[in-house]
Amino acid sequence: MGRSIKQDVLIVGAGHSGAALAACLRGKGFQGSIMLVGDEPHLPYERPPLSKAALLGADAYEPILLRSADFWNQERIELALGCVVESIEPDSRTARLSDGRSVSYSWCVLATGGRARALECEGADLAGVHRLRNLDDTMRLRAALRQCEKLVVIGAGYIGLEVAASARSLGMQVDVVETRDRVLSRVTSRVVSGFIEARHRAHGVRFHLTRAAASIEGGERVSAVVLDDGTRLAADLVLAGVGIDAETSLAEAAGIACHGGVLVDSAFRSSAPGVLAVGDCARHPNDFADGLWRLESVQHAQDSAAIAASTILGLGSSYHDVPAFWSEQYDLRLQSAGIARDADDLVVRGDTGEGSFSVVYMREGRIIAIDAINAPREFMAARRLIAERVNIDRASLTDAGVSLRAFA
Numbered sequence: 001m002g003r004s005i006k007q008d009v010l011i012v013g014a015g016h017s018g019a020a021l022a023a024c025l026r027g028k029g030f031q032g033s034i035m036l037v038g039d040e041p042h043l044p045y046e047r048p049p050l051s052k053a054a055l056l057g058a059d060a061y062e063p064i065l066l067r068s069a070d071f072w073n074q075e076r077i078e079l080a081l082g083c084v085v086e087s088i089e090p091d092s093r094t095a096r097l098s099d100g101r102s103v104s105y106s107w108c109v110l111a112t113g114g115r116a117r118a119l120e121c122e123g124a125d126l127a128g129v130h131r132l133r134n135l136d137d138t139m140r141l142r143a144a145l146r147q148c149e150k151l152v153v154i155g156a157g158y159i160g161l162e163v164a165a166s167a168r169s170l171g172m173q174v175d176v177v178e179t180r181d182r183v184l185s186r187v188t189s190r191v192v193s194g195f196i197e198a199r200h201r202a203h204g205v206r207f208h209l210t211r212a213a214a215s216i217e218g219g220e221r222v223s224a225v226v227l228d229d230g231t232r233l234a235a236d237l238v239l240a241g242v243g244i245d246a247e248t249s250l251a252e253a254a255g256i257a258c259h260g261g262v263l264v265d266s267a268f269r270s271s272a273p274g275v276l277a278v279g280d281c282a283r284h285p286n287d288f289a290d291g292l293w294r295l296e297s298v299q300h301a302q303d304s305a306a307i308a309a310s311t312i313l314g315l316g317s318s319y320h321d322v323p324a325f326w327s328e329q330y331d332l333r334l335q336s337a338g339i340a341r342d343a344d345d346l347v348v349r350g351d352t353g354e355g356s357f358s359v360v361y362m363r364e365g366r367i368i369a370i371d372a373i374n375a376p377r378e379f380m381a382a383r384r385l386i387a388e389r390v391n392i393d394r395a396s397l398t399d400a401g402v403s404l405r406a407f408a
């Protein structure tokens with residue numbers, strides 16, 4: 001029989017949201033015991049560089065820690081790394097860990113993130129086919145990028161495009177395969193998709209849009225990707241960038257309501273008493289668009305953690321933050337705020353040819369979202385306008401010479 005311990009707050013997952021929650025609880029004066037359990041062996045680290053800077057550079061990559069190694073001790077946060085929370089039982093408020101311990105908790109917070117989807121075609125398990133979600137994945141991909149010459153990226157979402165940009169910077173041949181007719185189709189407008197695609201093409205990336213990978217060929221390792229129109233792309237490395245599934249297995253096994261994520265309310269409470277869910281795994285109501293949302297961004301991981309900390313402290317907060325995200329590809333910094341899905345109009349501000357512009361998304365005369373490319377001031381100003389739900393005259397928006405700040 002393993003040892004039984006008591007913790008006031010048990011956090012499952014030591015990624016961005018789990019680490020932020022632990023730090024936030026202490027920041028807000030919580031004095032109780034906190035245990036942060038992570039199945040990865042590493043101290044909590046930044047994930048965004050994993051598809052960008054971590055793949056480049058001659059020196060060995062050192063992960064950027066979210067907090068210094070001393071922080072956890074100093075703040076009396078018990079870290080259990082390389083340890084899996086195998087089950088939770090909301091009725092008895094207990095959890096079982098892979099090291100044999102049983103934890104009785106007052107609050108359990110699921111911060112379990114997501115799992116990178118695998119390709120479903122034949123050959124998807126050949127050596128040389130990679131996915132990218134965590135530091136160990138990056139270290140494997142980083143090594144492979146230095147031994148290989150021909151990369152095929154499957155999926156033109158953020159991760160796929162960031163890796164494509166990194167691989168081109170390393171001088172590799174890069175093909176990108178995408179089932180839709182444009183890149184980033186799930187997250188942005190045609191204007192931005194077209195601009196990003198053109199930048200990649202200018203850097204030598206070849207696109208195969210409206211095409212799917214039918215099979216991956218190889219002997220001991222991958223040698224080609226065959227598309228559904230019969231095109232054969234030579235490859236010695238493949239990256240599957242086809243999205244993530246929320247990691248809900250623990251919640252589902254515990255009988256907690258899940259549907260494309262752990263279902264939570266605006267205070268990040270799940271259907272089980274004493275169990276919250278934050279970050280990528282939480283599907284929540286959002287002030288800025290109808291329906292339920294699962295947001296995959298550092299900003300949301302931090303914002304949801306802050307609200308969950310308030311929920312635990314009984315401060316009665318609920319989630320009203322403007323969603324935000326960023327990506328970096330070559331010399332482009334794309335920053336997005338708000339949720340553009342329900343837009344009925346858009347305004348392009350600035351000259352796409354100049355490489356610095358923004359696309360403002362409107363609904364019923366209000367700004368609801370922005371994509372800003374190398375335009376950080378526009379992004380900051382729009383964020384406020386979105387939060388404050390300001391009504392704006394469309395005609396005046398089209399003059400990029402007038403700063404968005406003028407509308408505040």
Ligand SMILES: Cc1cc2nc3c(=O)[nH]c(=O)nc-3n(C[C@H](O)[C@H](O)[C@H](O)COP(=O)(O)OP(=O)(O)OC[C@H]3O[C@@H](n4cnc5c(N)ncnc54)[C@H](O)[C@@H]3O)c2cc1C
Nearest residue numbers: 013015016017039047048084085112113279280296297298
């Ligand atoms: C390569 C990459 C690049 C990204 N770039 C950007 C970017 O540029 N901008 C941006 O805003 N966002 C970016 N993101 C997204 C951002 O990193 C995520 O939204 C954020 O990490 C979500 O935090 P999280 O805590 O919900 O999940 P994660 O950070 O994924 O942490 C979840 C942790 O829980 C662990 N876990 C799961 N189940 C268990 C269990 N049962 N027991 C113990 N541990 C468990 C997982 O292994 C993982 O370590 C990127 C993500 C990736 C993968």
